[in-house]
Amino acid sequence: MESQSQVLERLRTAFESRVTIPEKFRRTQLTNLMSMIKDNEEQIVNALHKDLTKPKFEAILSEVEIVMNELHCALSNLTSWMQPEYVSKNLATKLDECFVRREPLGVVLIIGPWNYPMQLLIVPLIGAIAAGNCVVIKPSEVSAATDNLITELIPKYLSKDCYAVVRGGAKETQALLKNRFDHIFYTGSQAVARVVLQAAAVHLTPVTLELGGKCPCLIYGRVNATAAAHRLVWSKFFNAGQSCVAPDYVLCSKATCDALVPALRQVLEDFYGSDIQKSPDMSRIVTPKHWTRLMGLLNRTKGKVVVGGEHDEKDRYIAPTVVVDVTEDDALMEEEIFGPILPILTIESLEESIKLTKTKEKPLAFYVFSDESSVVKKVLENSSSGGFCSNDGIVHMALPGLPFGGVGNSGFGHYHGHWGFEAFSHQRAVMLRGWALEKLNALRYPPYSDEKLSWLRWTTSPKSCSIM
Amino acid sequence: MSRQQLAVQRARKSFQTGKTKPLESRIHQLRNLLRFVTERRKDIAEAVKKDLSKSEHGTELFETLGVVGEIKLAIEKLAEWAAPRPVEKSLLTISDEVFVHPEPLGVVLIIGAWNYPWAVTLQPLVGAIAAGNAAVIKPSEVCCHSAKVMEELLPRYLDKDLYPVVTGGVPETQELLRQRFDHIFYTGSSAVGKLVMEAAARNLTPVTLELGGKSPCYIDKNCDITVACRRITWGKFVNCGQTCIAPDYVLCEPSIQSRVQEEIKNCIKEFYTDDPKTFEDYGRIINKRHFKRIMALMEGSTVVVGGDSDESQCYIAPTVLKNVTGESKVMKEEIFGPLLPIITVSGVDEAIQFINEREKPLVIYVFSNENKLIKRVIAETSSGALLANDCLVHFTVSSLPFGGVGHSGMGCYHGRYGFDQLSHMRSCLIKQLKMEGVNSMRYPPHTAKKLGWARFFLLKQINLGRLRRMMLLAMFVGVASFVVQRFLR
Numbered sequence: 001m002e003s004q005s006q007v008l009e010r011l012r013t014a015f016e017s018r019v020t021i022p023e024k025f026r027r028t029q030l031t032n033l034m035s036m037i038k039d040n041e042e043q044i045v046n047a048l049h050k051d052l053t054k055p056k057f058e059a060i061l062s063e064v065e066i067v068m069n070e071l072h073c074a075l076s077n078l079t080s081w082m083q084p085e086y087v088s089k090n091l092a093t094k095l096d097e098c099f100v101r102r103e104p105l106g107v108v109l110i111i112g113p114w115n116y117p118m119q120l121l122i123v124p125l126i127g128a129i130a131a132g133n134c135v136v137i138k139p140s141e142v143s144a145a146t147d148n149l150i151t152e153l154i155p156k157y158l159s160k161d162c163y164a165v166v167r168g169g170a171k172e173t174q175a176l177l178k179n180r181f182d183h184i185f186y187t188g189s190q191a192v193a194r195v196v197l198q199a200a201a202v203h204l205t206p207v208t209l210e211l212g213g214k215c216p217c218l219i220y221g222r223v224n225a226t227a228a229a230h231r232l233v234w235s236k237f238f239n240a241g242q243s244c245v246a247p248d249y250v251l252c253s254k255a256t257c258d259a260l261v262p263a264l265r266q267v268l269e270d271f272y273g274s275d276i277q278k279s280p281d282m283s284r285i286v287t288p289k290h291w292t293r294l295m296g297l298l299n300r301t302k303g304k305v306v307v308g309g310e311h312d313e314k315d316r317y318i319a320p321t322v323v324v325d326v327t328e329d330d331a332l333m334e335e336e337i338f339g340p341i342l343p344i345l346t347i348e349s350l351e352e353s354i355k356l357t358k359t360k361e362k363p364l365a366f367y368v369f370s371d372e373s374s375v376v377k378k379v380l381e382n383s384s385s386g387g388f389c390s391n392d393g394i395v396h397m398a399l400p401g402l403p404f405g406g407v408g409n410s411g412f413g414h415y416h417g418h419w420g421f422e423a424f425s426h427q428r429a430v431m432l433r434g435w436a437l438e439k440l441n442a443l444r445y446p447p448y449s450d451e452k453l454s455w456l457r458w459t460t461s462p463k464s465c466s467i468m
Numbered sequence: 469m470s471r472q473q474l475a476v477q478r479a480r481k482s483f484q485t486g487k488t489k490p491l492e493s494r495i496h497q498l499r500n501l502l503r504f505v506t507e508r509r510k511d512i513a514e515a516v517k518k519d520l521s522k523s524e525h526g527t528e529l530f531e532t533l534g535v536v537g538e539i540k541l542a543i544e545k546l547a548e549w550a551a552p553r554p555v556e557k558s559l560l561t562i563s564d565e566v567f568v569h570p571e572p573l574g575v576v577l578i579i580g581a582w583n584y585p586w587a588v589t590l591q592p593l594v595g596a597i598a599a600g601n602a603a604v605i606k607p608s609e610v611c612c613h614s615a616k617v618m619e620e621l622l623p624r625y626l627d628k629d630l631y632p633v634v635t636g637g638v639p640e641t642q643e644l645l646r647q648r649f650d651h652i653f654y655t656g657s658s659a660v661g662k663l664v665m666e667a668a669a670r671n672l673t674p675v676t677l678e679l680g681g682k683s684p685c686y687i688d689k690n691c692d693i694t695v696a697c698r699r700i701t702w703g704k705f706v707n708c709g710q711t712c713i714a715p716d717y718v719l720c721e722p723s724i725q726s727r728v729q730e731e732i733k734n735c736i737k738e739f740y741t742d743d744p745k746t747f748e749d750y751g752r753i754i755n756k757r758h759f760k761r762i763m764a765l766m767e768g769s770t771v772v773v774g775g776d777s778d779e780s781q782c783y784i785a786p787t788v789l790k791n792v793t794g795e796s797k798v799m800k801e802e803i804f805g806p807l808l809p810i811i812t813v814s815g816v817d818e819a820i821q822f823i824n825e826r827e828k829p830l831v832i833y834v835f836s837n838e839n840k841l842i843k844r845v846i847a848e849t850s851s852g853a854l855l856a857n858d859c860l861v862h863f864t865v866s867s868l869p870f871g872g873v874g875h876s877g878m879g880c881y882h883g884r885y886g887f888d889q890l891s892h893m894r895s896c897l898i899k900q901l902k903m904e905g906v907n908s909m910r911y912p913p914h915t916a917k918k919l920g921w922a923r924f925f926l927l928k929q930i931n932l933g934r935l936r937r938m939m940l941l942a943m944f945v946g947v948a949s950f951v952v953q954r955f956l957r
Contacts, residue, residue, distance in 0.1 A: 016824075018848070021847075055912075055914060056914070056919075057912070057914035057918070057919055057922075058914075060919060060923065061910070061919075061922060061923075065922075065923055087865070087867035087868055088867045089865060089867070090864070090865065090866075092861075092864070093861065093864070093865055098862075098865055098867070098868055100868065100869060101846070103850060105873070106850075106874075182874065190672060193672055194669055194670065194672065197665070197668070197669035197672065198666055198669045200665070200669075201662050201663075201665035201666040201668075201669055202662065204658060204661060204662060204665065204677065204679075204874070204875055204877075204878070206878040206879075209672065211672070223901070224901040224902075224904075226904075227901040227902070227904040228901060230904060230907065230911065231901075231907065234907075234910065234911055270911075271911055271912040271913065272912060272913075273913070279912070279913070280914075281912035281913055281914050282912075358484075369901070371900075371901055376898060380569070380896065381489075384571060384574075384892065384894070385894065386894070386895070387894060387895035387896070387897075388569070388894055388895065388896045388897070389896075389897045389898075389899065390897070390898050390899055391898075391899040391900055391901045392897070392899045395561075395897065395899075396895055396896075396897035397895075398558070399555070399556075399557070399558055399561065399566060399895075399897070400556075401555035401556035401557070401566065402555055402566065402568065402895035402896075402897070403568060403893050403895055404895065407573070407892040407894070408574075408650065408672070409672060411672070412672070412674035413674075414893065426850065426873040427869050427871075427880065428850070428851065428852070428853060428854065428873070429852070429853035429854075429862055429865075429868035429869050429870065430846060430853065430854045430855075430856075431853070431854070431855045431856070431858075431861070431862040431865065431868065432842065432856045432857070433855070433856060433857040433858040433861070434857065435691075435692050435695055435837075435857060438695050438698070441698075441699070441702075441858075444529065444702065445698070445702055445738075445739055446739040446740060446747075446749040446750070447739075447747075447748075447749055448523060448525030448526060448529060448749050449525065450525070452525075453525055453528055453529060453533075456529065456533065457533060457536075
């Protein structure tokens with residue numbers, strides 16, 4: 001079996017041979033990736049079910065279709081993405097060609113997480129391939145069945161010289177990070193992100209970090225409680241709450257809470273039936289360790305469980321649970337929950353709620369439910385987060401036109417669609433001058449003078465072009 | 469609490485009041501910065517003269533002209549840059565608002581360099597202010613006179629709390645780097661760049677690194693060698709070679725080597741007279757440490773032009789070296805001084821190979837009459853930027869991103885790029901709570917039928933442009949057939 005350094009050497013040699021540069025090559029690889037997904041949809045769904053008991057519907061929507069969508073987007077737009085971008089000039093440079101060229105970075109590393117092990121590995125891969133790089137793919141060992149499947153399928157469909165899967169746990173990942181990459185794309189936790197950044201600093205490698213955080217969900221003003229409950233339940237309990245953009249906690253007034261809780265209870269029954277553990281549409285917690293962590297939070301909470309609370313250790317099952325009377329210093333407010341527990345904090349005023357969210361780290365997503373646009377506007381203008389969505393959850397990340405990424409503790413950099421192509425490209429400024437007008441250049445040569453200077457002030461100002 | 473902690477805390481508190489949000493307040497600060505640069509022209513020029521022996525004209529040309537341009541551009545374009553940017557929608561979000569909202573990051577740290585102490589400190593500041601951030605400004609202590617003027621005078625023009633100037637050496641910079649920022653913008657060496665990135669890692673702070681490298685300059689035998697050498701001489705010896713984008717070394721075929729040497733020699737004489745030491749428009753090395761460093765680099769190479777020096781003045785004459793190979797001392801590090809080595813190569817193939825064996829530079833220069841050759845160099849190399857048939861001037865085009873790649877840096881700025889670099893591009897989806905019926909296809913209990921609909925509807929992108937065109941076409945066909953039927957029967 002190849003060592004990590006042998007893999008890297010092979011990929012670097014391939015990149016230096018410039019095989020990934022032509023558009024045709026990138027198209028072929030993307031098309032093959034599409035075939036990989038299409039041909040193996042059933043195996044993908046099965047692997048995800050093994051890892052997370054992911055319902056087929058969720059697997060198709062959030063791991064297959066979203067990837068196919070991104071592939072379609074890349075294939076439709078690759079030609080235009082690869083075109084040089086001509087830019088405006090000043091008078092002194094009017095006769096020159098000035099453009100920005102998107103160029104591949106080289107050999108990049110993509111480290112995937114376990115919660116959406118296909119999507120969060122393959123969508124960045126699409127951007128990296130489209131941008132012309134060679135890629136080392138490191139799937140999460142926690143979602144073991146998907147890890148196995150990806151390791152088996154990638155070499156079958158993609159060029160073995162340019163794309164390699166490297167497997168392993170923390171030790172192997174640390175060893176991998178000692179190598180020099182031209183970009184590292186990491187999705188996961190803040191703790192590991194620090195390790196990734198420190199390793200990247202040694203080689204001056206640029207990084208994209210897709211992390212998480214506690215995504216708040218504010219519900220204020222006039223609200224259609226039933227519609228809100230539907231969307232809140234769907235986005236919270238999708239993948240059993242194990243989504244980086246799941247609404248983590250709710251802030252609302254007592255009256256809203258009193259109207260919301262029965263609505264949530266009803267929707268949960270409509271969605272999953274009266275015995276949720278028996279529903280094929282509810283996922284499980286990924287590992288016993290995470291199950292124990294979540295049960296710990298539930299046991300330590302000082303709030304009141306009003307919906308759910310049932311659990312089964314052997315099945316790694318925790319019922320969709322709603323906890324009210326939660327305060328700021330509760331166990332459930334300590335860290336990102338990443339599970340099917342929804343705390344509701346009762347705060348009477350919108351202003352107080354906004355104030356509370358400002359005391360916390362910037363999250364990946366920020367949600368507000370309200371029929372009043374002034375409420376939505378107020379929250380948008382008084383918060384900071386990776387993304388923002390009103391009156392729904394999660395769906396903003398399914399639009400390839402929107403950059404998906406965090407800010408502050410929730411990460412930096414972004415991808416999806418064109419943004420993914422840019423994330424893995426170098427924007428190279430190119431300027432092609434002619435030989436003429438050397439007399440004009442004399443203005444800049446020593447000996448310097450006031451007269452020369454005033455001409456230069458005029459010819460290099462961006463405004464001077466508008467005269468022409 | 470240390471001075472640095474205090475400055476950062478005050479800046480954050482001030483930022484949190486929201487006073488940088490309104491565009492008018494940002495423009496107000498930018499106008500103040502413009503006033504500073506114009507009103508204090510003399511103070512700035514005097515400081516740079518003491519630091520780098522740069523003439524007043526030289527300072528205006530290479531430091532303040534660029535800053536003024538950037539400020540004016542930012543003032544003019546701010547409304548456009550800061551406006552929400554609409555985005556393509558999907559079939560299902562067709563009635564929703566979907567846009568990217570540029571937002572300030574918070575408190576930015578700007579660490580300046582000593583070679584163009586005003587340009588590389590104030591130009592990032594323009595981007596920071598325009599994007600609505602607070603900014604802690606840390607000028608390089610090596611250009612001590614400029615740092616002093618910045619510390620004393622800038623607070624008289626800009627908001628003291630939002631844009632504090634914090635001076636100091638290595639320990640003070642380290643203390644500053646221990647604080648938490650929302651972005652760090654560093655201009656300087658790759659070695660320190662690594663330390664900055666490492667410090668930033670602790671707080672997961674994104675960084676922009678404007679570093680350096682050895683920028684190669686290939687002269688093809690098929691070009692106007694006289695003009696090429698004029699432009700190269702100018703680009704090299706501005707600021708005594710202490711420019712991150714100076715042509716570091718020249719690559720050319722042996723057949724033109726003597727001609728190149730001769731032309732450069734003539735240009736040096738033309739630009740800087742027979743005695744550059746006494747000439748006002750020729751500068752000095754920043755300090756003795758760099759003077760000694762640069763002098764040591766000449767070891768092992770042959771001086772063909774210049775070579776003389778005066779340690780007491782940190783003066784090194786414009787110098788050209790030959791008999792230089794890839795292993796020579798002068799090729800081991802970025803020169804950052806007035807030494808121009810000429811290395812012979814058999815042609816563009818070897819030149820490309822030579823360049824690719826080394827770290828990616830901030831810029832690659834190529835001089836040639838042949839477009840094909842230039843295109844080859846573009847296609848087969850990588851660098852921050854590429855400029856054909858001139859030196860340095862790409863820096864003045866604010867619509868071009870200025871930045872490095874690999875060891876020459878990450879991120880970019882100038883013009884809109886500076887604004888974008890120091891903003892957070894927040895994705896926004898504004899939905900209504902109505903049309904709930906449509907959502908039912910995504911809710912459990914999941915059925916095969918729902919899945920079919922969901923696959924079609926939920927994620928499909930639509931090309932609004934094309935849809936509109938198709939609708940227009942359909943309308944046109946409808947109207948045309950109506951007209952035909954009604955009037956042309």
